[in-house]
Amino acid sequence: MAQDLITGLTERVDRLLADHDPATTDRLEFLRARFDAGLAWVHFPEGLGGLGLPRDLQIHVDALLARAGAPDNDPRRNAIGLGMAAPTILAYGTEEQKKRFLRPLWTGEEIWCQLFSEPGAGSDLAALATRAERDGDHWRVNGQKVWTSGAHKARWAILVARSDPGAPKHRGMTYFVCDMTDPGVEVRPLRQITGEAEFNEVFLTDVRIPDDHRLGAEGEGWRVATATLMNERVAIGGGDPRRESGMIGAVARTWRERPELRTPELHDRLLRLWVESEVARLSGRRLRQKLAVGEPGPEGSAAKLTFARLAQQLSGLELELLAEDGLRYSDWTMRRPEIVEFTGRDAGYRYLRAKGNSIEGGTSEILRNIVAERVLGLPPEPRTDKDAPWKDLPR
Amino acid sequence: MSDELDLLYTDVEESVRDSVRALLAKRCTPDRVTAVYDGDRTGLDELWRALSTDLGLAGLLVPEDLGGAGASAREVSVVLEELGRFAAPVPFLTSAVVATTALLEAGAADRLGELAAGERTAALAVPLSTVPGRAVPAVTVHDGVLRGTVTAVAGALEADLLLVPVQGDGGLELHEVPADAARITPVTSLDMTRQIADVELAGAASRPVADAGAAERAIGRALETGAALLASEQLGVAQWCLDSTVEYLKIRRQFGRIVGGFQALKHRLADLYVAVESARAAARYAAAAVAADDPDRSVAASVAQAYCADAAVLAAEECVQLHGGVGMTWEHPAHLYLKRAKADQLAFGTPGAHRARLAGLVDLPAA
Known part of the structure; x- marks a missing residue:
């Protein structure tokens, strides 16, 4: 059965390559043809870039295309689009929305960002205050969002806003696709501890969103956002399938290339973290094998907890290993990077950027609550604000 | 390399688990296990016979043409998870895994039929703490x-x-x-x-x-297989500790609240859950690598021991601490798992010994 699927996929890839020789075909044209052949993400439905096959089989397709020298969609450029917006649109979008948004999202023609967090709504995302008011067949949106990676590159955003202030906080939100070219959208860089401005503040002033850009029902925003966040945690914590990918790879490389830096104490810590990184990699593989037969559940939170801890410990170890060189830093110049890089640049950057790993996509403290409550079934945190109308909550 | 190894449980493996668990739930109660500390081994021979012969577990690793079940390390690992969950005092690991592997690797087919049938039980005479690949006392x-x-x-x-x-x-x-x-x-x-x-x-x-020549290899493979699959027993120990602690903290009240609602304890249990699920990935990978005789099996075995041994000890120590006073009593079974977890940590090489082994296997040499 699995072998038949692989044979069928291989034939399909061969046909794509025969009809669109990567050596002579324009990159974008090739990517569009790949999407239309159902080879973009095989677990998506037919007609939407997929073939309705198990998610695992994508690895096979990617390997075949890479071997043939075909261009890929450079997924790092559109991590939020691919990791969060796409699965949410697939799950909650109308047929028209899926047809309109998924193809240019996958090819990277349209970059996406995420308008979720606000200055007053971080861990308590459901307290968010950005207002969406109905205005005929449109919505008018006003408010401020923050920690928005890539907003300065984005064509579209996934947005959660308060549509009914009179309802309890989890029940008064609606989820939208927001046009980042709307004149009411203002994006300002937000400089981080690395010196870069990978994030932004986004100010929304009378932004007009047509009602047919609503994802899910009015008032259902929290449910839709939860689906996005679970996908986000899998995207951050799921990891790369290869051994010594990510942060451990950088440290192990330095260890091998610079024998003069080695000490017994660092060796012990390196081996402990190597084992933990390998186990995290295997856990990520188990998670992916499970996902092949279902949707992400709260298990993604566990993967993300481990990922953040290891990234921080490894990047700290790397600076100690580098000794004198650990005192240098590549560049403090304020820049707005093309892509979000966890393992790029130098060791100092990696150390500082990794501090964000336990904050973005749910702080490690909130993720522990999620694991304890939703996986282990322990009593929830006391929530005095759960049933009161949002407008009456102290702010 | 070994990217196709399945780390989930197959239906067959789950059905092996069900039958082992059903038998142990009936015949390997905490009282029965605790009694061995006072020298009472009543019923243990019968328990081993039920597992080895009636369920046919002694022959899992033995090929069918030699009188066994022709199963693999994957099924064995699921049996070990259950034996760990019950801290079962039976010689499955020592006889049906380690000694059986030594005989298989040595090509001593004539003894395997009796072992597979559960008619005889064997042990490899090395200290339990022997590290795979290191010299054994002879x-x-x-x-x-x-x-x-x-x-x-x-x-x-x-x-x-x-x-x-x-x-x-x-x-x-x-x-x-x-x-x-x-x-x-x-x-x-x-x-x-x-x-x-x-x-x-x-x-x-x-x-x-x-x-x-053949002996050195057979002993090395037997110990490495033991180390790889012991990880699944450690997983079973850790899972019991997590489950029983969570269950207890959902009913225990202090300060007028369910104790499991205190965030300090929730976060510790969340971290323990992450450790147990990580141990599962490591143990499953080691079992799958042994079953497939994958080129990565040595690395897989040492990663599994380096991780799962500590995870089981952590789970058992948290279990005692989070049960509070009752966790310290002879009457509560937590101590059975603490003792098993700590002894298991020393078995077939400590985590430190396996990290040292990995340093050579994955080219991260010492200073």
Whole structure:
């Protein structure tokens, strides 16, 4: 059965390559043809870039295309689009929305960002205050969002806003696709501890969103956002399938290339973290094998907890290993990077950027609550604000 | 490399688990297990017979044409998870895994039928703490009889047959000796559910099962398989500790609240859950790598031991602490798992020994 699927996929890839020789075909044209052949993400439905096959089989397709020298969609450029917006649109979008948004999202023609967090709504995302008011067949949106990676590159955003202030906080939100070219959208860089401005503040002033850009029902925003966040945690914590990918790879490389830096104490810590990184990699593989037969559940939170801890410990170890060189830093110049890089640049950057790993996509403290409550079934945190109308909550 | 290894549980594996669990739930109760610490081993022979013969678990690793079930390390690992969950005092790991692997690797097919059928039980006579790949203590052979002592051997008390590493003229050999030809002295053990014994050979006649070269390899593979699959037992121990602690903290009240609602405890349990699920990935990978005889099996075994041994100890220590006063009592089963977890951590190499082994295997040399 699995072998038949692989044979069928291989034939399909061969046909794509025969009809669109990567050596002579324009990159974008090739990517569009790949999407239309159902080879973009095989677990998506037919007609939407997929073939309705198990998610695992994508690895096979990617390997075949890479071997043939075909261009890929450079997924790092559109991590939020691919990791969060796409699965949410697939799950909650109308047929028209899926047809309109998924193809240019996958090819990277349209970059996406995420308008979720606000200055007053971080861990308590459901307290968010950005207002969406109905205005005929449109919505008018006003408010401020923050920690928005890539907003300065984005064509579209996934947005959660308060549509009914009179309802309890989890029940008064609606989820939208927001046009980042709307004149009411203002994006300002937000400089981080690395010196870069990978994030932004986004100010929304009378932004007009047509009602047919609503994802899910009015008032259902929290449910839709939860689906996005679970996908986000899998995207951050799921990891790369290869051994010594990510942060451990950088440290192990330095260890091998610079024998003069080695000490017994660092060796012990390196081996402990190597084992933990390998186990995290295997856990990520188990998670992916499970996902092949279902949707992400709260298990993604566990993967993300481990990922953040290891990234921080490894990047700290790397600076100690580098000794004198650990005192240098590549560049403090304020820049707005093309892509979000966890393992790029130098060791100092990696150390500082990794501090964000336990904050973005749910702080490690909130993720522990999620694991304890939703996986282990322990009593929830006391929530005095759960049933009161949002407008009456102290702010 | 080994990217296709399945880390989930198959339906067949789940059904093996169900039958083992059902039997243990009936016949391996905490009272029954605790009694071994006071020297009462009533019913344990019957329990082993039910597992080894009635359920056919002794022959899982033995090919069908040699009288076994022709299963693999994957099914064995699921059995070990359940044995860990019940801290079961049976010689499955020592006989059906380690000694059986040694005989299989040595090509000593003639003994395997009896072992597979559960008619006989065997033990590899090495200290339980032996690290795979390191030198094993060997007895001497003169005029065809063996002399010497091996200490801290697990499974020797239950064994009919001992597989003894022997220092021959041409190198390490492996001999078999009937257990009743050796003096086997029980040792009061930290973990009485896997009691160790000192084995003294004072002129016992033996039969060689593997000569120099083959013996070294057979012993190394047996110990490595033991290390790889012990990880699944450790997973079972850790899972019991997590489950029972979560269950208890959902009913225990202090300060007018369910104790499990305090965030300090929720976060500790969340971290423990992450450790147990990570241990599952490591243990499953090790079992799958052994089952497939994957080129990565040595790395997989050492990663699994380096991780799962500590995870089981952490789970057992958290279990005692989070149960509070009752966790410290003889009456509560938590101590059975603490003792098993701590002894398991030393078995087939400590986590530190496996990290040192990995340094060589994955090219991260010491300073």
